[in-house]
Amino acid sequence: MTQHIAFTDQTAEGTEKPDAAVVRDALGVGVAVGLSGFAFGVTSAGSGLGLLQTCALSLLVFTGASQFALVGALAAGGNPFTAAAGAFFLGVRNAFYGLRLSQLLALPRAVRPFAAHWVIDETTAVTLAQPTRRAARIGFTVTGLSLYALWNLTTLLGALGAEAIGDTRAWGLDAAGPAVFLALLAPMLKTATERAVAGLAVLLGLGLLPVLPAGVPVLVAALAAPLALVVESRRGDRADGDTPADPPGPDGRRAPQGTGGTSGAEEGR
Structure with a gap:
């Protein structure tokens, strides 16, 4: 209810954002981040996962940081359970995003389970940047749809490409995953x-x-x-x-906090 009032006030003040501008911004984020799915596909194939396993991760997990953490640990020879635990802890943050977005979007109950799959860093950032609930819903939907479709497509292409070129380490592509992960993380450290x-x-x-x-x-x-x-x-x-405490005033008494001991004459100047 509080958020709804805030949205209404902003709209009344003329801060409503055109739908076309929201779609443009959301598509920009979706396309820019979605292309990095190619790096995940290459990294996953290089870690020993098959084509179906790689694509299943992007389809079902759909959170880049967790996916990169999982295949990175597997590529280093880690235990699958340990690798999955690391990916899980990275993905927990999406649950907190969901608590916030559920208030902003106020989606119907039947839609929420499907929308929850798209609650990630990028959709959260685009949604929170919008001034109205309508703009937030458009931003969330367009970002989630474009990013999900492109991420899975480029994951498939990356995995197929890795299988075609053979050993990814010989081409230096084993560094693609960590590089993309750092590129996604760096702008968040403000x-x-x-x-x-x-x-x-x-x-x-x-x-x-x-x-x-x-x-x-x-x-x-x-x-x-x-x-x-x-x-x-x-x-x-x-x-x-x-x-430090405020110094005493001219009469020896300590001035109220925040006055800095100034006298009435000084305050009047």
């Missing part, structure tokens, strides 16, 4: 905390790679998030405790 989490995760993952079984370092790297949040929380507590 704050110092997010960059710290990413940096710490890299250090944990690379540092433990020689001593832990393949796939396990990815799970351990997830500890970077709570560690960074704990450090940030303690820094915030210390900053609050170090805030």
